Amino acid sequence: MKIGVIGGGNMGGAVASGAIAAGVVAAADVAVSHARPLLVENLEKIGVTVRLTRDNREVVHGADIVIVAVKPWLMEGVLAEIAPVLDRQRQAVASVAAGISFEQLAAYLECDQRGAVGLYRIIPNTAISLGQSMTFIARHGTTPQQDEAVMQLFGALGEAMEVNEAQMPAVTALASCGIAYAFKYVDAAMTGGERLGLPREESLRIVLRTVRGALAMLEANGTLPQVEIDKVTTPGGITLKGLEAMERNGFSQAVIEGLLASK
Numbered sequence: 001m002k003i004g005v006i007g008g009g010n011m012g013g014a015v016a017s018g019a020i021a022a023g024v025v026a027a028a029d030v031a032v033s034h035a036r037p038l039l040v041e042n043l044e045k046i047g048v049t050v051r052l053t054r055d056n057r058e059v060v061h062g063a064d065i066v067i068v069a070v071k072p073w074l075m076e077g078v079l080a081e082i083a084p085v086l087d088r089q090r091q092a093v094a095s096v097a098a099g100i101s102f103e104q105l106a107a108y109l110e111c112d113q114r115g116a117v118g119l120y121r122i123i124p125n126t127a128i129s130l131g132q133s134m135t136f137i138a139r140h141g142t143t144p145q146q147d148e149a150v151m152q153l154f155g156a157l158g159e160a161m162e163v164n165e166a167q168m169p170a171v172t173a174l175a176s177c178g179i180a181y182a183f184k185y186v187d188a189a190m191t192g193g194e195r196l197g198l199p200r201e202e203s204l205r206i207v208l209r210t211v212r213g214a215l216a217m218l219e220a221n222g223t224l225p226q227v228e229i230d231k232v233t234t235p236g237g238i239t240l241k242g243l244e245a246m247e248r249n250g251f252s253q254a255v256i257e258g259l260l261a262s263k
């Protein structure tokens, strides 16, 4: 598989370097435009070089999958720029921009005039930089071979799940925005630790280990969170008092409202 990445920033850079590090693509089969210094540093760390350019059309040349990782407001201009040079029978275009529909992508790529092209909408989260992303993939007019290649690529960068376009807002809220909400819990727990008299750094270490342990239990036991909560709480005990205080202050409702607001 040959990939072209347009926009080598946080997302594009993580995909390019992560895919090479995971061994799903060879460095020689990767081209990136507008690479930021972080990508160059990461490539140096793993001892490889890729084709770097400022020319988006050059990135398209030879690629099987063209991943467009520019800010949403730049998407229209960039897709119009590459529209004339796409091989629509062979190549597919993957957009990582949240909120831009297949209909809009097809319009930007002038599919009515120039012909249809296989499209993906891809929603990773920032943990893709560590190969730990929860990534969602919706497809439109692609081939089974392209689908397999894209699932393999993003599967190597964490977990990849296929969704339909209508599910995109919900999964974006839960995982792409949701990683910030997970950080928010860690941040609030650190502040709680400080109020209990612990130094901030120590609180962070304790919260990280605790959250990691909780996730490991859910995964290993295959249980729902409430089952594990019940194991910690005893009637009249301190955990129950803590949980009740959290709910009095709207903890669960705040999380739900946050997710609904980010849809």
Ligand SMILES: NC(=O)c1ccc[n+]([C@@H]2O[C@H](COP(=O)([O-])OP(=O)(O)OC[C@H]3O[C@@H](n4cnc5c(N)ncnc54)[C@H](OP(=O)(O)O)[C@@H]3O)[C@@H](O)[C@H]2O)c1
Residues within 6 Å of the ligand: 006, 007, 008, 009, 010, 011, 012, 033, 034, 035, 036, 056, 069, 070, 071, 072, 074, 078, 096, 097, 098, 123, 124, 125, 126, 176
């Ligand atoms: N970060 C996230 O959590 C996240 C999650 C899901 C989806 N996304 C989506 O991913 C996309 C990229 O986000 P990001 O966080 O990676 O942004 P970013 O770090 O700012 O990277 C954007 C990249 O696009 C390049 N660029 C700017 N203008 C360009 C042009 N005309 N042609 C080609 N490349 C150009 C930039 O290069 P210069 O240095 O030259 O400006 C930079 O390399 C966005 O659409 C965002 O919505 C992000």
